[in-house]
Amino acid sequence: MKRFGIVVLVLMVFAVTAYGAGKNLLIEGNKIRHFDGSNWYTLSAPSLSGTLATTGGTETLTNKTISGATLTTGVLYPAEVTTATNVLTAAECGKTIYLDFATEFTTTLPALSTVSAGCEFAFELGLAPSGNDYVVNTTSLETGIIGTVFAASGNSTNIVATGSTMTFVDGQAIAGDSATVKSDGTSWFAKGFATVPTGLVFD
Secondary structure, eight states: OHHHHHHHHHHHHHHIIIIITTSOEEEETTEEEEEOSSOEEEEOOOOOOSOOOOTTOOOOOOSOOOOSOOOSSOOOOOEEEEOSOEEOOGGGTTOEEEEOOSSOOEEEOOOGGGOOTTOEEEEEESSOOOSSOEEEEOGGGOSOEEEEEEETTSSOEEEEEEEOEEEEOTTTOOTTOEEEEEEOSSOEEEEEEESSTTSEEEO
């Protein structure tokens, strides 16, 4: 038994020399051991609590394990309320765009050559168009929209295979009508939801 104890001590000292670089610390599994020159001590891992991140923070976590996390506020998805002509970029993928102004305008999608598969935008009418249409174009009117409009008051309409424009029509579209587009990197796959079949047109 004495020989066994001596062997263990020698191995521990060797581990400290090899890995602790003279710092008298040894990581053994999920434990941290400390050698004070005479004895070994097991150090307890600290218990941490508090706010990990905030919506305005820039905290970065690398190779960390988080368990039992609690969100203290709701999850906020990227969104933008637009009131004028808007040219979207690939960096804005994932946004919900609220079209919300009495004077209608045009929104332009990023060029398909600049986006990756999975890039998605959602468009929601905050105000019904009045006097003109809300228009969502592809860049340079490239023919990349494939999709269908679903209407609450009628059957699915306006199926398009190679369109370049989505139009929320003046006098037909109302607040709450919406459309989403998602790219595979070569096309925009669109789904539109309108109260009446003529409220949203893909062409």
